[in-house]
Amino acid sequence: MRTLGRTGLRLSALGFGASSLGGVFHSLREEDGIQAVFAAIEGGINFIDVSPYYGYYKAEQVLGKALRQIPRDRYILSTKVGRYGQDGVNSWDYSAKRARESVYESMERLGVDYIDLINVHDIEFADLDQVCRETLPALVALREEGVVGHVGITDLQLENLRYVVEHVPEGTVESVLNFCHYCLCDDKLLDFLDFFEERGIGVINASPLSMGLLSARGAPAWHPAPAPLQDACRRAAARCAAAGYPIERLAIEYAVQEPRIASTLFSTTRAENVHSNIAWAARKPAPALLQAIREELGDAFRISWKNT
Numbered sequence: 001m002r003t004l005g006r007t008g009l010r011l012s013a014l015g016f017g018a019s020s021l022g023g024v025f026h027s028l029r030e031e032d033g034i035q036a037v038f039a040a041i042e043g044g045i046n047f048i049d050v051s052p053y054y055g056y057y058k059a060e061q062v063l064g065k066a067l068r069q070i071p072r073d074r075y076i077l078s079t080k081v082g083r084y085g086q087d088g089v090n091s092w093d094y095s096a097k098r099a100r101e102s103v104y105e106s107m108e109r110l111g112v113d114y115i116d117l118i119n120v121h122d123i124e125f126a127d128l129d130q131v132c133r134e135t136l137p138a139l140v141a142l143r144e145e146g147v148v149g150h151v152g153i154t155d156l157q158l159e160n161l162r163y164v165v166e167h168v169p170e171g172t173v174e175s176v177l178n179f180c181h182y183c184l185c186d187d188k189l190l191d192f193l194d195f196f197e198e199r200g201i202g203v204i205n206a207s208p209l210s211m212g213l214l215s216a217r218g219a220p221a222w223h224p225a226p227a228p229l230q231d232a233c234r235r236a237a238a239r240c241a242a243a244g245y246p247i248e249r250l251a252i253e254y255a256v257q258e259p260r261i262a263s264t265l266f267s268t269t270r271a272e273n274v275h276s277n278i279a280w281a282a283r284k285p286a287p288a289l290l291q292a293i294r295e296e297l298g299d300a301f302r303i304s305w306k307n308t
Contacts, residue, residue, distance in 0.1 A: 001013075001046075002259065002261075002262045002263065003202070003262065004117075004150075004174075004175055004202030004204070004262040004263070005174055005175055005196075005200050005201045005202025005203075005262070006174065006200040006201075006202075007117075007149070007150045007174050007175065007202055009076055009116065009117070009149075009150065009202075009262075010046075011046065011047040011076060011204075011262045011263040012044060012045045012046045012047050012263060013256045013262075013263060013264065013281060014045055014252075014256060014263065014264055014266065014277060014278060014281045015045060015047035015048065015049060015204070015263040015264065015265040015266075016036075016037065016040040016045050016047065016048045016049070016265065016266070016267070016274070017049050017050075017206055017207075017265035017266055017267035018037070018048060018049060018050035018054065018059050018060075018062075018063045018267065019050070019051070019054040019055075019059060019267045020033065020036075020059075020267040020268055020269045021033040021036075021037075021050070021054070021055065021058070021059040021062040021063050021269065022054035022055015022056070022057075022058040022059030022062070023055050023058060028055075028062070028269050029269070030062050030065070032269045032270065032271070033062050033063075033066070033269040034062065034065055034066040035271045036268055036269050036270060036271050036273070036274050037063065037066035037067075037070075038066065038069075038070070038271070039271035039274040039275060040274050040278075041070055041074055041075060043274060043275065043278040044278065045274075045278070046074065046075055046076055047075070047076045047078070047263045047265075048063070048067075048075050048076070048077055048078065049078040049079070049177070049204070049206070049265050050063050050077075050078070050079050050080075050110070051079055051080040051083065051121055052079070052080065052081075052083075052084055052102060052105070052106055052109075053080070053083040053084055053085055053090075053121060053122075056084070056085040056086050056087070056088075057084075057109065060079065060106055060109040060110055061109050063110060064109050064110040064111040064112075065111075067110055067111055067112065068111045072112065072114075076116045076117070077110065077112060077115055077116050077117070078115070078116060078117040078118070078119060078152075078177075078204075079106045079110070079115055079117075079118060079119070080118070080119040080120070080121035080154065081094075081098070081099040081102040081103060081106075081118065081119070081120060081121060081135070081139070082094045082098075082099065082102075082120050082121040082122065082123070082125075082126060082131075082135060083121040083122050083125065084102075092125050092126065094120065094126040094127070094130050094131055094134065094135045095130075095134060095135070096134045096135065096137065096138035097138075099120075099135050099138040099139060100138050100141075100142065103115065103118060103139075103142055103147060103148060104147075114146075114147070114148070114149070115147070115148045115149065116148070116149045116150065117148070117149060117150045117151075117152055117174075117175060118139050118142065118143075118148040118150070118151055118152070119151075119152040119153060119154045119175075119177060120135050120136060120139070120152075120153045120154065121154055122154060122155055122156070122307060123153055123154070123155045123160050123161070123164060124155050124156065124157050124160050124307055125307070128160060128163055128164055128167075129167070131153070131164055132164055132167045132168050136151065136153075136164075136168055136172050136173070137172075139151045140172055150174045150175065151172065151173065151174055151175075152173060152174055152175035152176060152177060152202075152204075153165075153173055153175075153176055153177070154176070154177035154178070154179075155176075155178065155307075156178070156179060156180065156181075156304075156306075156307040157307070158178055158181060158188060158189065158191075158192050161176045161178065161192070162192065162195060165195075165196075165199060165201065170199070173201060174200075174201060174202065175201060175202040175203070175204060175262075176196060176201055176202070176203055176204065177204040177205075177206060177265075178192075178203070178204070178205060178206070179205070179206035179207040179211075179265075180206075180207050180210045180211060180304070181205075181304070182205045182208075182255060182258065182261060182264070183207065183208050183209070183210045183214060183251060183254070183255055184210075184214050184236065184247070184250065184251050184254055184290075184293055184294075184297075185210055185213060185214060185229065185232070185233055185236070185297055185300065185301060185302075185303075186210065186301065186302050186303070186304060187302070188302055188304070189203070189205065189261075190258070193258075193260045193261075197260060202262045203260060203261050203262060204261070204262055204263050204264075204265065205255060205258075205261045205263070205264040205265070206264070206265040207265070207266070207267075208251045208252055208254070208255035208256075208264055208266055209248060209251050209266070210225075210233070210251075211223060211225075213225055213229065213230065213233040214233055214236070214237070214247050214248065214251040215237065215247065215248055216237055216241065216246060216247060216248065218230075218233075218234055218237065219233070222308075224305040224306065224307075224308050225303070225305050226303060226305060228299075228300050228303060229300045229303040229305075231300075232296065232297045232298065232300035232301075233297070233300075235296050236293045236296045236297060239292060239293060239296050240289065240293065243289055243292075245286065245289055247293075248276075248280075249276075249280045250285050250286070250289060250290070250293065252266070252277050252280040252281055253280050253281070253283050253284060253285035254285045254290065256281045257284070257285070
């Protein structure tokens with residue numbers, strides 16, 4: 001277990017990201033997703049992250065069906081405000097009023113009366129100054145009322161996370177969640193860890209497989225990564241396969257090694273994948289293979305993209 005900044009929350013090094021429960025990446029049979037949540041809890045994972053945006057509320061609904069069967073003291077729950085959608089259309093609302101309403105709506109879907117960590121979701125789609133002066137103060141008020149435990153922000157762009165932290169009172173932001181910047185093909189998050197640590201802000205990493213780039217299956221058709229990065233990751237996956245070492249295993253082993261990252265979130269609807277990831281997270285990556293993969297990536301290392 002690792003402590004999330006100054007929150008006092010002790011998180012498992014590997015966390016369960018519930019985006020897949022919304023059918024975000026592949027079609028979903030609800031019972032499979034529920035069993036994946038059970039497998040995570042039974043395997044020692046205590047941190048679960050979700051959002052009303054995932055599957056346009058479906059992920060929270062499915063997760064809620066699982067959580068109603070799990071004692072509340074077995075998990076630490078994180079969800080988000082600001083990004084939503086319906087009928088395949090994205091929508092955003094970072095107003096204080098909507099943020100407050102969203103928290104109570106999420107609690108109803110999830111079947112809980114308290115959220116451990118509430119986040120402003122994907123702040124790059126917001127006016128960052130509105131996040132600072134309106135969204136976050138609304139969440140801090142809920143924290144003071146005891147409705148939520150702690151307040152954080154999430155984004156792909158690390159610079160946005162830093163901007164918001166620098167423009168709000170100390171203690172407003174207690175954690176940050178960033179994705180695809182601490183994995184085999186991109187370690188940019190390392191450049192920002194000192195900044196967050198100096199301010200007592202906990203760090204959560206997500207998507208150790210870089211949304212499918214680092215998998216034997218390869219990136220899905222919708223993946224926003226540019227072609228040179230996708231090509232390099234395909235070569236890296238082939239290199240791992242030739243060594244008899246699944247790239248997914250190497251990716252999980254690598255992602256949990258940095259002690260300043262409190263938890264790394266992965267997402268799946270398959271209990272067997274949960275079991276594999278937990279086993280891999282207990283091991284250290286093969287140094288020679290790590291070096292070979294870094295060489296295979298070459299100039300594609302740290303290539304990123306805009307969020308969609």
